[in-house]
Amino acid sequence: MSHFNHEWFDDIYHDWLEYSVRKDAVYCLYCYLFKDHNTNQGGGETFSTIGFKSWNKKGGLDKHIGLPNSIHNHSKKKCQDLLQQRWSIQFAFERQSNKLKHGYYMRLSASVDVVRLFISQGFAFRGHDEYKSSLSRGKFLEILSWYAKKCDKIRDYVLKHAPIETVKAIIEELNGDYFGLLVDESFDVSRKEQMAIIFHYIDKMGFVMERLIDIVHVEDTSASSLKEAIFNLLAQHSLSPLSVHGQCYDGASNMQGEINGLKMLIRRESKSAHSIHCFSHQLQITLVGVSKKCVEVGKLVVLISNIFNVLGSSFKRMDNLRDSQKSTIQVALDMGELRIGRGLNQQLGLSRACDTHWGSHYKSFNNFIIIIDERAKAMGHLEACQTFEIAFMLDLMRDILAITNELNKCLQKKEQDIANAMLLVEVAKRRLQVLRDDERDSLxxxxxxxxxxxxxxxxxxEEPYISSLRSLRKLANYTILHHYRVEVFCNIIDWQLQELNDRFYEVTTDLLHGIACLNPINSFSCFDIRKVMRMAELYPDDFDESNMIILQNQLTSYIVDVHERFSNLNGLCDLSKRLVQTKKHSNYPLIFNLVKLALLLLGATASIERAFSAMKFIKNDLRSEMSDDFFSGCLVPYLEKDVFDKISNDVIIKTFQDMKPRRIQL
Known part of the structure; x- marks a missing residue:
């Protein structure tokens, strides 16, 4: 071993000659790896397994190398091919694999893009005939074929993942903060009872957000079943029931029950989950209450409903009604009574009123007054309405409902806070009082x-009034003018005001008084530290004794600091944004906490109604058999487009890849 020197062999043998110290012999690396053992050329097994001991004689090494076609040179060529990776089979497969991955990624991206389009527009995915021979394979496949020519069947996976990523983004935006609940149930086109759940919260920038989290199929609409479904959803997203700091429902007994209603069941879990009866729902119910007290109003509602049913049941009557409207509008235009402009003088439909459908009575009464004309009378459909009493009641109810309908529209705005809702109710009451005091004769x-x-x-x-409910022999002791001025006009408005006062009883509570004190309108004119402190006491889990002392000190400094600087704000929503923008939320954290709690008290369930409207669009007669998961997968991203649009295709594709092993892994 000591007399072997590798420098002797560095010229032409260094790349293949290997020396064994134990056997004191040399070997050929090329032949050892690649030589065909069935041949005896090139020294047989000497340089591959036995070992060449006469390594000091280079002639034997040269003889082993031999001619260009020798076994050694063939083995050397095989080794060089192995070392050249770009010519290897593995490299060829990898090169082919990268090409496949790129094509696969492009097809996935195309599929996700088309699914995004369909979700945002609420389109149906399936076609009636999706075979390749079909001339119309459905919107999804046709658009995807136009867009990408090929389609991987990932629609169901993307739809399953779309709401997951959308809700995940919403939960991240919530950031563990507390929130308010909007819950309501309604049946879909397949007669399944669906419960929509919306979170109402304040984001990091102080903006009020309302997001649909899920729509859940419930077989039982009892309060306990609804509570279980809601709490299961909260647990699914690692949210505690203690985070619920506000509730808003309609007037259903399973929601508003004072003993075992949903609001009380949730209050038992979270003491801070105060509940407000939907203002818009209460407002509409006031009309129902008035119609039960006033016979004339009840008769008017029934009469209009019956006439609309008669007209709407016949296409010939509807055609005559449309022709009548066209003639009336043309005459009015010729006489200069109507203006010409875009969107003006549109054809009116027959909108049927519903007791709890916001604004439906106002629209019905208004359209009914407009469509009365000579052609309609000649048709004989409106003869029962050609009396002064009906005309008076129509105009009166339209004026009253115009006031409450304006309030309805304001209450249905997404960023409407409870403090402004209270002010709007008071404005509606004052307008009704002005109508009662000043506009009797003009009407x-x-x-x-x-x-x-x-x-x-x-x-x-000036004649004595004769009631249709009395005998002709028993005349009233007052005139017809007195009847319309007092018995009808004043009484109906008084009943309307009474219903508003009775229905909106929450306005007198300490909670809403405290909210009104936080409202920055008119330079904090309603600010009262004592009432704000009383409001804080209603949230024992958020304000302990030490926090109450700190809060009182913060309120004293706060009103001095912001009284003039925030004087131009229009509500609690603006106040929340301004506190974050000016960093005052960190200076007065307890006050900012109170502002958020005030914003979590909801005045209307308009977002729930929007979800149900979208539900009817997504799940219609042609798509009535879709599963609950598929339905939720379509509805949540459809309503929360701004959140879904921020989720990149790569995130969706990654989750799609992770769901199960794929033929091609990216």
Whole structure:
């Protein structure tokens, strides 16, 4: 071993010659790896297994190398091919694999893009005939074929993943903070009871957010079943029931029950989960209450509903009604009574009123007044309406409902806070009072003009009033004018005001008084530290004794600091944003906490109604058999487009790849 020197062999043998110290012999690396053992050329097994001991004689090594076609040179060529990776089989497979991956990724991206389009627009995915021979394979396959020519069947996977990523982004935006619950149930086109769950919360920038989290099929609508479904959803997203700091429901007994209603079941889990009855729902119910007290209003509602049913049941009557509207509009245009412009003088439909459908009565009454004309009377469908009493009631109810309908629209805005809702209710009450005090005579004059135009008999207002419910022999001891001024006009408005006061009883509570004190409108004119402190006491889990002392000190400094700087704000939503923008939320954290709690008290369930409207669009008669998961997968991203649009295709594709082993892994 000591007399072997590798430098002797560095010239032409260094790349293949290997020396064994134990055997004191040399070997050929090429032949050892690649030589065919069935041949005896090139020294047989000497240089591959036995070992060449006469290594000091280079002639034997040269003889082993031999001619260009020798076994040694063939083995050397095989070794060089192995070392050249770009010519190897593995490299060829990898090169082919990268090409396949790129094509696979492009097809996945195309599929995800088309699915995004369909989700955002609420389109149906399946076609009636999806075979390749079909001329119309459905919207999804046709658009995807146009867009990418090929389609991997990942629609169901993307739809399953879309709501997961959307809700995940919403939960991240919530960031473990507390939130309010909006819950309601409604049946879909397949007669399944669906419960929509919306989170109402304040994001990091102080903006009020309302997000649909899920729509859940519930077989039982009892309060306990709804609570179980809600808590299961919270647990699924690692949220505690203690995070619920506000609730808003309609007037259903399973929601608003004071003993075993859903709001009380959740209050037992979270003392801070205060509940407000939906203002818009209460507002609509006031009309139902008035119609039960006033016979004339009840008769009017029934009469209009019956006439709309008669007209709407026949396409011939509807055609006659449309022709009548066209003729009336043309005459009014010729006389200069109507203006010409885009969106004006549109054809009116027959909108049927519903007791709890917001604004439906106002639309019905308004359309009914407009479509009364000579052609309609000649048709004989509206003969029962050609009386002064009906005309007076129509105009009166339209004026009253115009006030409450405006309030309805304001309450249905997404960023409407409870403090502004309370102010809007008070404004509606004042407007009704002004209508009662100042517009009695003007209404009678307006109705008289209407009757003259449509040849309706106007009664002699000085004659004694004869009620249709009394005997003709028993005349009332007041005139017809007194009847319309007092018995009808004043009483109906008084009943409406009484219903508003009775229904909106929450306005008198300490909680809403405290919220009103936080409202920055009119330079914090309602600010009262004592009432704000009383509001904080209603949240014992958030304000302990030490926090109450700190809060009182912060309130004293806060009002001095922001009284003039925040004087131009229009509500609690603006206040929340401004506190974050000016970093005051870190200076007054307890006050900012109170502002957020105030914003979590909801005044209307308009977002729930929007979800149910979208539900009817997503799940219709042609798509009535879709599964609950598929339905939720379509509805959540459809409503929360802004969140879903921020989720990249790569995130969706990664989750799609991780769901199970794929033929091609990216």
């Amino acid at each position: 009678i004059a307006k109705v008289s003009t209407f009757c003259i135009k449509h040849d309706v008999l106007i009664p002699n207002f």
